[in-house]
Amino acid sequence: MKAPIPTRQRLTNRVIDEVCSLSADERARRYWDTTVPDLCVQFNAKRTGRPSFMLRYTKLDGTDGDYSIGSVDKIAIDSARTEARRLLNDLHAHGIDPVEARREAREEAKAPKLKTFGDLAVAFMAAKAEQRPGQKPLDEVFFLNRYVLPVLGSRKFDKVTAQCVEDLVIAVKNEVGARHRRKGANGKTTANACHRAIKRVYKWACKKEVATKNPADFPPLFEIKREKRRGRLTEERFAQFWADLSGRLYSMSSPKPGLLAILLFLLTLQRPIDVARAIRSHINLSKRMWIIPEDYTKTGHEYHVPLSDPVARLLRIVMSIADGEMLFPSNRANGPHMDEHSLTTGWIRARRRLIKAGLLDDEDVELYDGRRFGRTQIRAKLGFSNDVAEAVINHVGQQHEGARLYDVEEMLPHMTEAHLKWGEEVERMTGANCLA
Known part of the structure; x- marks a missing residue:
């Protein structure tokens, strides 16, 4: 009777051919090399077909791992030993798991090649x-x-x-x-x-580590000079618009989203587009914070909007009406959220009503004047610095390009205080507990 082939010996082409010639019930599943002890010739579970060179190694977490080097029909034993030594060196010297490295290489190969x-x-x-x-x-x-x-x-x-x-x-x-x-x-x-x-x-x-530099990372070439709109919205006019908008809100059997959006704009001083596409999951009422990710902002910077008491009350009303992710869903087929121009339209209608009632004598009062007025009041009346006022409205001007003028971690307490004071100022101008 022929002696069985040892499962641990120096593997050669002759030994490999010999174990491959054995019938499935005669051969072992693995034959280990004594030159590189972690290298073996491995048959599948049923011990059928041609085997592959396999490296058995210990992963970084202490468990065993198997790495297939390749079929014995395509790779010579000397090449298999060289590759096994290289993989073991990368693992012990650099902590590179061969299986993870192969997976990443395949994913990278599948990824589209970005050249232009x-x-x-x-x-x-x-x-x-x-x-x-x-x-x-x-x-x-x-x-x-x-x-x-x-x-x-x-x-x-x-x-x-x-x-x-x-x-x-x-x-x-x-x-x-x-x-x-x-x-x-x-x-x-x-x-x-x-x-x-x-x-x-x-x-x-x-x-994404695709590019190494940003050739457009320089300030805007053209300064946009806009006419200063000082005094267009005063405390008296602010109160008039608020009374008209909130009055219509409470006179309806079901609050109109457009009116709620304008009031949220006046209370938070955020851009109309940011209010129109506000998302429920971005708002944490328990922590009193609305964080707008950079992918949702005009400037490409993440916004932090601390929530004052009147803002929290208003958001609870909005969330009780909107049952989806969008706080102000669109009622048309042009998108999932309200168009920002709906806020402008609602403001214009309120302006017309005030003029018709003889309460307003100036047609040149724009929706955006509410944001300008709030910023001015925070700086000039409430006594906060210009940097804090800019941070409250999440303004990123030329001097901010490439890097924020302020660090959010450092500025956030001041922003929170300013938002709270602005909420109190709105209540003072419009009447105590303005959204009870």
């Missing part, structure tokens, strides 16, 4: 759309598709320089300014928006 700026932009837009299911596309999508991609789309993303971005931004400004489609249009706003879109694409790419 167009590739980056498409991946950026897809990632943001996935993070914001059901939401309208970011503003950057229009500017990228309309102005940026036709120029930079085919250029390798690592060959886009600051000069390339500057040339494009200037060209957009000149193109839009030459059309004069809108009275007073000079192209500066569109040019800055294109610049901001490019910057956000590279910011995302750097965060």
Whole structure:
């Protein structure tokens, strides 16, 4: 009777051929190499077919792991030993688990190869759309598709320089300014928006470690000078608008979302678009905080909005009406949330009612004056610094580009105090417990 082949010996091509020639019931499942003791020739559970070289190793958590090096028909025993030694060295010297490393390599191979700026932009837009299911596309999508991609789309993303971005931004400004489609249009706003879109694409790419630098990381080229609107909204006018809006709110059998949205805008001083697309899961009433992620904001920065007592009361009313994720769902087919222009429309109607009633003698009072008025009161009347007032309205101006002027961790207590004081000021102007 022929002696069985030892399961531990120096593996050679002859030994491997010999164990492969055995019938399934004669052979063991594993035959170990004595030169590299963690290397073996392994048959499957039924001991059928040709075997593979397998490395048995101890994982970082102390459990055993098996790594398949390859079939004996495709890899020579010497190559299998060399690969086993390399894997063991990487594991012990660098903590690299061979199975995890292979999985990551396969995932990386499956990932789309991003070579051009167009590739980056498409991946950026897809990632943001996935993070914001059901939401309208970011503003950057229009500017990228309309102005940026036709120029930079085919250029390798690592060959886009600051000069390339500057040339494009200037060209957009000149193109839009030459059309004069809108009275007073000079192209500066569109040019800055294109610049901001490019910057956000590279910011995302750097965060994903696809790109190593952001060629658009410089301040806006064009300063937008807007007329100062001081005094358009006073304490008296604020109280008049509040009385009209809240009065209509309580006169209805079912509170109208548009009116609630305007009141939330006046209380939090956040941008109309941020109020219109407010999401339930972003708001924590128990911690009195509304955190708007960077993917949902105009500036690409995360916003922290501390909630005062009247804001918390108003949000409880809103949440009792809206049963979905959107606090102000759209009643049309143009999107999942209320259009920000609905707030402007509601404000205009309130203004018309006040003028008709003889309570307001000036038509030039805009919705956004509420945000300007609140910021001014926080600084000039309530005594907070300009930085705190800017932080309360989450304003990111030119001096903030590239880095926030303030650190949220450091500024948040001051922001919280300012929001609370503003809530008390609104109650004082409009009547105690204004949303009881």
